[in-house]
């Protein structure tokens with residue numbers, strides 16, 4: 001048993017995953033979140049949870065790539081650990097991603113391919129394979145005859161994020177985590193989590209994982225902002241995809257990620273806006289028409305949900321772990337949260353477990 005009592009503000013992907021790892025390591029954990037555990041309006045619940053270290057390299061850098069590569073090794077292990085002993089099921093696949101483009105967008109696909117070959121370390125370049133029409137049809141039979149070819153990104157994966165978040169909640173309860181649900185945190189201080197209700201909870205170590213909710217805690221020379229993203233979730237029995245498909249688009253990188261139960265997540269817009277309002281008609285049409293253009297049978301898809309949320313982002317678009325004034329911060333997961341979470345959380349958990357209780361308080 002580790003005697004540390006760790007208080008975590010924010011039970012999104014970062015805070016919840018960290019709480020589970022620390023409880024497994026024998027710590028006492030108190031977790032605070034302004035929302036109920038199943039609330040859908042956070043980045044963690046809205047995400048498509050594509051695990052795409054290769055494709056994301058086109059819009060990120062070697063730091064995110066390295067975190068993603070390490071996380072791709074941790075994800076299967078952590079999911080096994082979470083499910084061991086009758087834990088909740090979590091859908092996870094690692095069968096690569098397909099990238100396609102309609103004829104007018106072939107230049108975008110060529111640019112994307114060139115960018116990946118340029119930015120990828122030489123040892124990883126063989127993971128990017130060009131497919132002709134026959135190779136594409138073999139890889140994803142539902143798309144046979146619809147595109148002249150495409151790219152296959154080996155080793156990429158996807159996760160059902162709602163299942164991951166729900167399974168973590170069950171595991172945290174089982175391991176005795178103290179979950180302060182629906183309790184907004186006003187201030188995270190050294191050794192204290194102060195709630196909006198005025199109640200202050202003493203802890204040995206305080207962690208701030210509130211996503212955009214901790215915007216005010218980030219300094220002016222490294223500001224945290226919200227970047228709006230919108231996704232569409234549909235159910236469609238007429239199409240079967242084995243793996244996520246990215247569709248080159250001049251404005252966004254759109255993707256269609258298959259989920260259990262004939263469901264598909266279509267995402268995501270990326271807007272420099274902190275608007276938390278519902279999905280706009282324009283975004284709905286763009287996501288819907290991209291889906292329909294992939295396969296006409298999607299015309300009969302049932303719309304299950306439209307979600308919008310803010311991705312917490314720093315200027316360099318890298319995730320960050322920081323210790324300021326005795327408080328640990330994990331934030332800036334931006335559009336790579338699921339891709340990077342295991343490596344990041346593992347790093348922070350090791351730092352926290354190395355904390356001396358005498359120093360902590």
Ligand SMILES: Cc1cc2nc3c(=O)[nH]c(=O)nc-3n(C[C@H](O)[C@H](O)[C@H](O)COP(=O)(O)OP(=O)(O)OC[C@H]3O[C@@H](n4cnc5c(N)ncnc54)[C@H](O)[C@@H]3O)c2cc1C
Pocket residue numbers: 009010011012013014015032033034035042043044045046047048049050051183184185186209210211212213214228229230231267268269308309310311312330331332333334335336337338339340
């Ligand atoms: C549309 C969309 C699609 C995405 N797709 C992908 C993808 O395919 N792959 C990928 O890797 N990443 C993706 N992401 C990014 C990923 O979802 C985020 O990086 C990640 O979820 C951020 O997690 P977080 O825990 O840091 O923040 P959040 O999810 O924002 O969680 C923060 C938590 O803190 C709580 N909180 C906030 N303020 C307070 C307060 N004052 N008191 C108490 N609690 C508070 C909130 O209620 C919330 O539960 C996507 C994001 C979006 C929006």
